[in-house]
Amino acid sequence: MRRDALLELGATEAAALIRRRQISSTEIVQAALERVDDLGELTGAWATVISEFALAEANRADADLWTRDFTPGRLHGVPFGVKDVIDTANVPTAAAFTPFRNRVPVEDAAVVAALKKAGAVLIGKTTTTQFAFADPSSARNPWARSRTAGGSSSGSAVAVATGQVPLALGTQTGGSTLRPAAFNGVIGFKPTLGLVSTVGLLPLSWTLDHVGVLTRNIEDVRTFIDVAAARPVKQSAAAIGPQIVPPRLGLVVPALEEACEEVRAHIRDLANAFMAGGAIVVEVDFGLPLGLILAAQRLIVQVEAATVHRRLLERHASDYLPLLRACAEVGQVVPAHSYVDALRLRRLAADRLEGQIARHQLDALLTPTVGSEAPGPETTGDPSLQNPFTLAGMPSISLPSGLSRNGLPLGVQFAARCGDDIQLLETARWCADHLEPIPAPAGISESPAGIIGRANHFR
Amino acid sequence: MRRDALLELGATEAAALIRRRQISSTEIVQAALERVDDLGELTGAWATVISEFALAEANRADADLWTRDFTPGRLHGVPFGVKDVIDTANVPTAAAFTPFRNRVPVEDAAVVAALKKAGAVLIGKTTTTQFAFADPSSARNPWARSRTAGGSSSGSAVAVATGQVPLALGTQTGGSTLRPAAFNGVIGFKPTLGLVSTVGLLPLSWTLDHVGVLTRNIEDVRTFIDVAAARPVKQSAAAIGPQIVPPRLGLVVPALEEACEEVRAHIRDLANAFMAGGAIVVEVDFGLPLGLILAAQRLIVQVEAATVHRRLLERHASDYLPLLRACAEVGQVVPAHSYVDALRLRRLAADRLEGQIARHQLDALLTPTVGSEAPGPETTGDPSLQNPFTLAGMPSISLPSGLSRNGLPLGVQFAARCGDDIQLLETARWCADHLEPIPAPAGISESPAGIIGRANHFR
DSSP states (O other), rough: OOHHHHHHHHHHHHHHHOOOOOOOOHHHHHHHHHHHHHHHHHHHHHHEEEEHHHHHHHHHHHTTTTTOOOOTTTTTOOEEEEEEBBBBBBBBOTTTTTGGGTTOOOOOOOHHHHHHTTOOOOEEEOOOOOGSSSOOOOOOOOTTTSOOOOSSHHHHHHHHHHHOSSSEEEEEEESSHHHHHHHHTSEEOOOOOOBBBTTTTTSSSSTTTTEEEEEEHHHHHHHHHHHSSSOOOOOOOOSSSOOSSSSSEEEEEEHHHSSHHHHHHHHHHHHHHHHHHHHHEEEEEEEEHHHHHHHHHHHHHHHHHHHHHHHHHHHHGGSHHHHHHHHHHHHOOOOOOHHHHHHHHHHHHHHHHHHHHHHHHHHEEEESSSSSSSSOHHHHHHHTTHHHHHTOOEEEEEEEEETTTTSSSEEEEEOOOOHHHHHHHHHHHHHHHHHHOOOOOOSTTOOTTTSOOOOHHHH | OHHHHHHHOOOHHHHHHHTTTTSSSHHHHHHHHHHHHHHHHHTTTTEOOOOOHHHHHHHHHHHHSSSTTTTOOOTTOOEEEEEETTTTTTOOOTTTTTGGGGGGOOOOOOHHHHHHHHOOEEEEEOOOOOSSSSSSSSBTTOOTTTTTTTTHHHHHHHHHHSOSSSSSEEEEEESTHHHHHHHHTTTEOSSSSSTTTTTTTTOOOOOTTTEEEEEEHHHHHHHHHHHHHHSSSOOOOTTTTOOOSOOOEEEEEHHHHHHHHHHHHHHHHHHHHHHHHTOOEEOOOOSSSSSHHHHHHHHHHHHHHHHHHHHHHHHHHGGHHHHHHHHHHHHHTTTTHHHHHHHHHHHHHHHHHHHHHHTTTTTTTEESSSSSSSOOOOOOOOOOOHHHHHHHHHHEEEEEEOOOOTOOEEEEEEOOTTHHHHHHHHHHHHHHHTOOOOOOOOOSTTTTTTTTTTTHHHH
């Protein structure tokens, strides 16, 4: 198989071909590393690449298939990337923080261990914003290098968008997986809070941090859940096959009001397309004023970041980027009762959001992922529309849903009740079937135009 | 059946007799109300008694049994009391706080609704310390009126100890159910955090508040769990019958060091008796220094009490008793990062405590419930030994285990892993069979001496 075709494969599909020995892990990992050589620097997607180690692992993965009684895992031999705030044994994990540049964890984070156990081959650590907060990273948006790649999981989104890996891990404390997914034209998914262990993440906000995943198709998200879930996942009624009943969706009107006119019209068009396909779309709200939800989210992150960074900040103040530093400093002077009030508000917000779903018997809530196309590189973009579902701990997914007039990706977000991760994927799959596929990025001259197969993009 | 015999019955046993129409709800409720008339004032156990309403309910409970297709609940017709910080529909719930004296909730707390649904008949609200904190209440210890009845669930413990009701609800945020149980010679049980809903409790500390129960036998605790649990309860391997395998117990040595010499010797004697009966007793610790556990507990309560009481305190400062007022005032100036540190310490403490159980494959940890007999009425006693398991959210139970040289009750505490509530009861049942029963209180001249049947006291 030619290199570009190998790199078009989804992770699940690639693993199936490796298992059947139609392709080898060595050739797909080799192809990925060549693509990283071509595009890594241009896209700024990587903090560390471990080529030799990855090739040795790929060789071993191929050899294992010839071992008697060997049962290959769900991701056997498939290359993947890991955001550089997630610990990887013997591979530096620095969180874009200079004092950590020589920090080499002894153990894999739980989620990395789970993916490796399923056979996946780590090829490197992807670029993150500093400690997964809001100061922009050095990753570049492959659709237009003058625009932000989003954040904080910018490198993972860019690497997946440009075919350097089929799957990469991110994290989400506010909107750090879904927002870069939308800006870079890939799928971003954040599971129910607690479904995937956060042990081994450098914490930003210990009660809000989630592991997220970036992929080019929904099937790979499903594989990720199966492999990484720390507890049994609720199967949905339709789990035996693809969902054929059109879903009931709740269009969150105040989310549209946050968006620019172009995005608002785009999401209305999508809702109409879903309805034309048989979906029910009802108009709902967040259950609480969005400003209140965002205030609670902000205060919790400030306080928890302050708790984590207080002592480091004393020693290394000048190594902190300004937004994170301000966040941690503000967090130090918040009185505890305000934090408790924010936690109580958080619970209320979760009840209200899930209440919307229950009251209208919805499969999912529907919003734009972000209120606009990717803005300039001075920001990672606006987390306001991703935040509510993170605060509530609900599973959420962003699908690439079209291109703006400027030719940049737009994203649509779906969120379901806590625990309904699988149901959410089925809803997303139905909706993806009713979306127009978007083409591949053409914003960088060395762009791997066409490598991201259309059909592949949404399933 | 004569009145005293009726009042000796456990709740489960009484319900069985009512179901079989061997006694009526009306006669047992009548007997309870007469006992309340005799002893209520002397013991200070009641904030409100609703005699007429209770008798009407009892009449209805008796009539229901003659209704075709009526299925009586597990506590059908049995009188019970509810601590006056737990909401009861149409019955004042004042938390010993003067500005709340006319506060009449519209709805029952979830746990009260569950007990009523099982057929139990509310006869009144039991005395509590102010908002379930540490300022002593007006309840008196029936073993010696010069000693504290403990707190904060003092009225519930006293009412059960003196046969005014077979079962009463308490709450526990630190040691508020198990400590008064120990001081008054009854059983106190606190379920796994979250197993019984706290909806409808006047909060003291929202993440630590538990509903507790006071009874005279373990069977009634089991019935309480069955009736009140908000989610399915894990059954233990031996759930089909009484546990016959002697348990593996972890004697927490630092807890003994907190106790006075008499209690220390008493618990060592118990451990020897359990071993003589075949139990394995290994020596363990709390997994962390007790001082650290208590500091985290104290800070969390201060902050959360401050959050709840901040606005009330502005308006009604002079109505607050001094300990609660100091607690809420200190809590207002705690920075949020200290609270987050306390929450993290809490999680660590829970991991370490459960780690002790896992490492030594224990059925339960074993400590004195309190380090001494009931002290004077100027205090509700020392919560240090009940606190760790509340902080960790683990189920814990106190059994009356003997009398001090002064003739006052002593208690032994068992705690198990979160979720192992039923297993804990079975361990407690085995241990109760190896305890000497204690006699009934003789400290008040009008004491209902002998009414608390010995056999009844521990099963």
